Amino acid sequence: MAFLDRSQIVRTADRAPPAPGKELLAGILLTALIATLAIRNLVPEDALAPVIATLLFAAGAATAGVAWLCRAGRFRVMWLDLAGSLTFIGVVISVLIEPDQMVRLFTLSDQPE
Template sequence: MPLADRDHIVRPTGRDATTRAQELTAGILLAALAAALAIRHLVPIEALAPAVVTLLFAGAAVTAGIALLCRHGRFGVMWFELAGGLTFIGVVLSVLIEPDQLVRLTGVSDQPE
């Protein structure tokens, strides 16, 4: 059976791009978590979720910029996929933000309604 014959497949001995992409993704998510823990003491607890989402979007923008600079085949695609993943995580977290949190961030206006 030719489909079951896998003798011709040779596994590369070095590290491939997917391994580097997984390590890079884990590193960026750990950096975002560390940044969220660091700014936890600087912003009110109601503003923490919007601040983390903003950090994720900023990280995605920087990653997409790196992807535009590094257009070398697989590596450019890897950077774009990472930027898309960070954007997706930011969108998912932004859905969890309550509208009241954003209203409290802007403050109460002295103007009559």
């Protein structure tokens, strides 16, 4: 009955609580959604997707900046993962932008304002 002998079990060192990565990503995406809803009436409909993609790229860059300021290696990896996921979401949204939509944003209109 060697498997009942619990004297051989060695307690491992207590680990630090896990980093709140999922909560931070949900908070950042919720903030981006609220910002999108707020600017939806301020920009033309054709410009909404590029603004959202730019917003996510800026959030990813800010998150990467926080990662470089973080001293602990475990937290730095978490922040870099968050920055990469925000950048990836921004790339996915930018793929959905039609080329004609971008051309209309940058060409001058002949119509008077």
